[in-house]
Amino acid sequence: DAKTTQPPSMDCAEGRAANLPCNHSTISGNEYVYWYRQIHSQGPQYIIHGLKNNETNEMASLIITEDRKSSTLILPHATLRDTAVYYCIVRPRSNDYKLSFGAGTTVTVRA
Amino acid sequence: NAGVTQTPKFRVLKTGQSMTLLCAQDMNHEYMYWYRQDPGMGLRLIHYSVGEGTTAKGEVPDGYNVSRLKKQNFLLGLESAAPSQTSVYFCASRRDGSYEQYFGPGTRLTVT
Numbered sequence: 728d729a730k731t732t733q734p735p736s737m738d739c740a741e742g743r744a745a746n747l748p749c750n751h752s753t754i755s756g757n758e759y760v761y762w763y764r765q766i767h768s769q770g771p772q773y774i775i776h777g778l779k780n781n782e783t784n785e786m787a788s789l790i791i792t793e794d795r796k797s798s799t800l801i802l803p804h805a806t807l808r809d810t811a812v813y814y815c816i817v818r819p820r821s822n823d824y825k826l827s828f829g830a831g832t833t834v835t836v837r838a
Numbered sequence: 839n840a841g842v843t844q845t846p847k848f849r850v851l852k853t854g855q856s857m858t859l860l861c862a863q864d865m866n867h868e869y870m871y872w873y874r875q876d877p878g879m880g881l882r883l884i885h886y887s888v889g890e891g892t893t894a895k896g897e898v899p900d901g902y903n904v905s906r907l908k909k910q911n912f913l914l915g916l917e918s919a920a921p922s923q924t925s926v927y928f929c930a931s932r933r934d935g936s937y938e939q940y941f942g943p944g945t946r947l948t949v950t
Binding site for chain 2: 759768771814827
């Protein structure tokens with residue numbers, strides 16, 4: 728599986744967009760990029776995923792570079808409830824769909 | 839729907855004791871997973887199941903056993919607890935064909 732690199736922490740102002748980078752330079756053609764987040768002491772929550780096209784849902788947008796070596800998760804209007812650890816995961820699509828979580832990025836949204 | 843529930847929420851064991859953690863889901867999902875999370879780290883997969891009656895090893899299976907006798911339940915057993923198994927345990931489930939795993943609230947286990 729491709730390794731991902733994320734900054735350990737970042738701050739964001741409430742109401743502003745939060746842009747979370749993820750580097751996955753060794754990603755292969757059949758691997759998807761998934762984003763989950765974990766609010767303190769809770770189980771992780773799925774946010775979004777993509778293969779090569781940009782994706783948007785009600786929670787966030789995912790921008791994947793053309794060479795697929797990096798991606799950015801965008802929270803368009805961060806709120807205090809978005810304070811969490813955000814995990815970028817690269818995995819091939821397979822029947823068992825096992826996930827491997829790294830240390831993630833701790834995002835703190837400040838009022 | 840209750841989603842994914844885990845029992846118990848907290849437990850303290852002495853070294854050598856045994857216990858079973860229960861994960862239940864009411865979404866009729868085929869896939870279920872057990873993860874552990876140590877302080878300051880991401881989740882690591884212990885065991886998983888692709889359907890009733892099946893189980894498979896994950897990344898860190900040693901010291902744990904699992905069973906999936908019913909589709910809605912996935913049990914994680916510790917036969918002889920060790921301090922190294924002090925962790926927060928998360929269960930997750932997934933519908934076949936879906937990308938999304940649904941996680942439970944976790945069980946905080948301390949082994950002294």
